[in-house]
Amino acid sequence: MRFNVRKNLHMILLSILVSSLFSVCTFGAIPSPYWKVQQPFITARDSGNNADIIKYGKEIVAIFKDKPMDKNKAEILYTTYEAMYKSYENTADYGNAIEILKAQIPYGEYLGYADGVKLAKERINKINPMTQVYAVTQNTASIPFYGMKNEPKSGTYFGRVYSSGGVATMENETAVSFYFECLQDNLEDFDYMLRPYADGTRLIHIAMNMPGENDSLKLIMQPTSDAYLKETMEYLKSLDAPVLLRIGGEMNVWQNLGDSSLYKQAYIKIANIARQTAPNVALVFSPNDVSNWNVDIADYYPGDNYVDWVGVSLYTNKYRNPQNPLVGKDFEEMYYGNGAYANPLTRLKNIVDRYGSKKPIIITECGIGYGINGKSLDLNSFAKERIQMLYTYANMLYPQVKGIIYFDVDLGSSNKYLYSLSNNKQMMNQYQASVENNESFILQMGVSPKAYVKAGSYQDNLPVIELATYCILPRDVPVTVEYSLDGKKVTSEGKIPYTCNLDASAVSTGIHELKVVIKATNGYNKIKAYTLTKHENNLVNIKEK
Incomplete structure (x- = not known):
């Protein structure tokens, strides 16, 4: 174990200071419609108006969409995206925040902003809720196994x-x-x-x-x-x-x-x-x-x-x-x-x-x-x-x-x-x-335990269908997960891993709708919808819609 303090982040100010670039672009090379949007965007950014930042930011992006790459375009869009991703993140729209960061990266690379690009790539990882529903299975065939020395097939x-x-x-x-x-x-x-x-x-x-x-x-x-x-x-x-x-x-x-x-x-x-x-x-x-x-x-x-x-x-x-x-x-x-x-x-x-x-x-x-x-x-x-x-x-x-x-x-x-x-x-x-x-x-050498698979690939005949959900947001925002089957609420959980146990014997043969609603107190909302099918031989499979 090493305890040294990681160095050099003190010099990473580019992503914060680069907003000043709005004031140095030359007028001649920039499309004239941009100047009508520039001031409303700056006003929105300076006042922290997330809705207007996104609105005018989209207009700026559209203006430059089909223009050839040059320094002016790269600088303007880089700083526009910098403000837009923050607004999406502030409003718990992590999906769009991630897409904006992905869009920003090529312009940072063009401008040589290596530090800013590195931060953007890492932020994509850190703000991703990775929301997913999982199920416990005894069918471990889908678990990655590479045949490496001393590697268990699963567990x-x-x-x-x-x-x-x-x-x-x-x-x-x-x-x-x-x-x-x-x-x-x-x-x-x-x-x-x-x-x-x-x-x-x-x-x-x-x-x-x-x-x-x-x-x-x-x-x-x-x-x-x-x-x-x-x-x-x-x-x-x-x-x-x-x-x-x-x-x-x-x-x-x-x-x-x-x-x-x-x-x-x-x-x-x-x-x-x-x-x-x-x-x-x-x-x-x-x-x-x-x-x-x-x-x-x-x-x-x-x-x-x-x-x-x-x-x-x-x-x-x-x-x-x-x-x-x-x-x-x-x-x-x-x-x-x-x-x-x-x-x-x-x-x-x-x-x-x-x-x-x-x-x-x-x-x-x-x-x-x-x-x-x-x-x-x-x-x-x-x-x-x-x-x-x-x-x-x-x-x-x-x-x-x-x-x-x-x-x-x-x-x-x-x-x-x-x-x-x-x-x-x-x-x-x-x-x-x-x-x-x-x-x-693994609780015993040589004995394979059960495994977790994404709910959408579940296929098993276990007596209980054990479900769990992952959704962890930055800043420890509280999350609630509600499960329903055929429109009827089964359970609602407010603590990880947000489990739901379905008695397979109580599920009738045929096709059912399983819905999982994930909500956070900051407005984040995600719905995962599945088709749950129970067969005559008690085999249950779940497919995401």
């Missing part, structure tokens, strides 16, 4: 980090995680900790840290490291358990920022030795969920042939800087996923979008800060809600997530977030309850 291993204090495992946890410092620690010296877990009942995750960061990578590339690496793999081979080896995690946020070329060379060297020596070891490439501003995760990816699983460190905290726990600027909180945008599922989406179509995903570390060491700040409610979000929805939204490890450790330093579940009964209770309520966690 998610879960567990926590082992600590020197000997954190007791829960009886049904199926994963445990250990750390060691590459070229400093001899794994066999920790056999007394590791061996008790190597009984085939758990997945063992090993995090091979690089204590010297780039200096460690350089040493790995020396022939003198070969014997150490071979001995490490021989030890892992001796463990009677499936092993996941995380090689140099969080390289994209190291204090001495990882040299991408050197990182890949060192990773591949370690990977080759592991492949030759330890058949039970799967290789994990695992960055932090948010990179240093100046690098991209893809810069470090060593290639599909050397990666079995893709991991991610996923820490969701209320404040970006625990030393100074204050509400940040909107664009900062949005980009880094704090405060109003502290949603672990949107933070997780980036890594799943990048690699989830070809590799199983494991959250190699995660934590929710429920306090700050040395400060009298109670974040228990915030943390409980985020633990519930993560452990309820991670593998519901993203069935590629086949593992999740909680960082059940407090490091003891002042001004650091407190994460340890074992030191906080409220957090441990929430963790246990969330795991127990999620039917797709």
